[in-house]
Amino acid sequence: MYKHTSTMVLALVLVSSFTLAAQPIEEVQTTTPVAVQALTEEPGSTAEGLLYMREEEKLARDVYIALYEKWGLRTFLNIAESEQQHMDAVGALLAARNIEDPVAGSDFGEFKNTDLAALYSSLVSQGMQSASEAYRVGAIIEDLDIYDLKEYLSKTTDEAEIWVYTNLLKGSENHMRTFTKQLERYGVTYTARYISDAELQAILSGR
Template sequence: MNYIKIIVSVSLLSLIVSGSALAFRGQGKGQQANSAQNGNVCSAASLPYEDISDIESSDMLYMIEEEKLARDVYLAMYEFWNQQVFDKIAQSEQKHMAAISSLLAKYEIDYSLDDTAGIFTNPELQTLYHDLVQSGSSSLAEALRAGAAIEDLDIFDLKSRLEQTDNTDIKTVYENLMKGSENHLRAFVYQLSLLGETYSAQYLSSEEIQAIIDSENERGQYNENKGTGSQNLGKGRKGTCVNL
């Protein structure tokens, strides 16, 4: 698959995704962003409003764009390979974006996000997008490795951001996103195994990656109170939010 085809396919994808570009903007304390669809967001508004630091604010702005990176790459890979795993996880990444958007709305953090596929304000994410699409277009195995690498990075970054916040609502959303990313990583590694291929850790340690692969998929939502709520999360945890 040559470079011209990459450009054409990504351009077509951009037209599909950006048919009505979303501008995510803060809406005020306690309000959900417009991007929160069908109730599929853990309600940050229902948790206590706490003081927010500049680091917490900048971390959320970075993470929403990193979730967009995942969505855009998976949509591109779905266009190339027509494998449902990419389409399904891309839909999940859209919900991850909505979850962070709800936090930004709650804390009235003014921002806009160009929803055009493959367009990023962060130059490192922009470069990573092009690199992953180019490598993922070479073979299905490389496309699946690109997916695993994104989830590897996402988990790594979420872990570091969790260490930089003490806000219950931010921690809850990040924990939920991390659970989803771990499930996505397992899915990509499993698909690789069907091809007789493997994934090597790039951001987390090999031991951390193996521990995730060896664990069962997690269902339901993480909840800061753990012992309360209506949904069984497995491993003794319960929560009250809807799946992302």
């Protein structure tokens, strides 16, 4: 459904990612592919985490582009740009370690992980209901992202993975603040689904 328009929007994402600092999304953009290309696998690394996060970041990008196409809300395109950079950072680390990329050759909304494939369909469907639900979907995705990144951070001692996950986590926290702020304009308070309420409140307060 989104194949042709999504391809055009992705082209815009890739071009505009180089000027992301000028966008109104406060994002720490340090997870560049160049920074991780030379890194090799170290003891304590978890390839499983890299494979999963590569697709989870793709899920975020794909959903946000679909919602941008539906509602024309610039917030989704801005954050999709960040998610593309997050995908690139994980992808570069996979390439540097000769790990097969699960995203290679996949189209929008296509995932090897069946759980993520089902989640994509569910979230896009929810986000099509209204603009406020679209923003709620954004918060749900970042909620899950934060939870999973913290989980993988707790399981690895690999310095490269820790660096990438930490930077992705900073980005997801910034995105969470953006989406919850947008929800407030509709009188909606987001309730955490994956992380704890205490963690959510700490993120929203910038702690």
